[in-house]
Amino acid sequence: TQLLEQSPQFLSIQEGENLTVYCNSSSVFSSLQWYRQEPGEGPVLLVTVVTGGEVKKLKRLTFQFGDARKDSSLHITAAQPGDTGLYLCAGENNDMRFGAGTRLTVKP
């Protein structure tokens, strides 16, 4: 079983729409990271959240860490085709474990 559950697994939307993807676990994490990965490449770090309830913004992306530090969400406003990719969350305690990812496709 996956330590981190990401939903939805796949998401296909039109350019300009808003979306939210989720990362859930029964475990408490010291920190949680979000990455974006394109085919044939390694994941690229987007953000790290550390404090329960923390909200971070990166242009059109808003990341939230749950109060109990067990879950997180990523909201994208006015999605663009360049946002297409695999979005991965990773929970960190001593090591770092990943979810299976949400594959996002933004159609022009």
Add this chain to the structure above:
Amino acid sequence: DTGVSQDPRHKITKRGQNVTFRCDPISEHNRLYWYRQTLGQGPEFLTYFQNEAQLEKSRLLSDRFSAERPKGSFSTLEIQRTEQGDSAMYLCASSPHRAEAFFGQGTRLTVV
């Protein structure tokens, strides 16, 4: 380029052969991780190092897999007696502290 470097980018090998991959982390990053990723899945944790010490190894990892990080710099991942199920992308990442890992471009292994 001062990012994480992995070599080779691609490796095709026959079943039963041994393969070795190399990872050069970002200078002064004391943590180094190895992951395996198959199509449609997230990276699966294999092992990690704090400097030269291997602190954890996944229970999913068979005895055919071994990793080293001599002198706390570059790392190697060796797979002995490769099987078709070993075909995957092998990813290396380094970190200056416990969070925020920076990944290389990976080594794509195909076992035929």
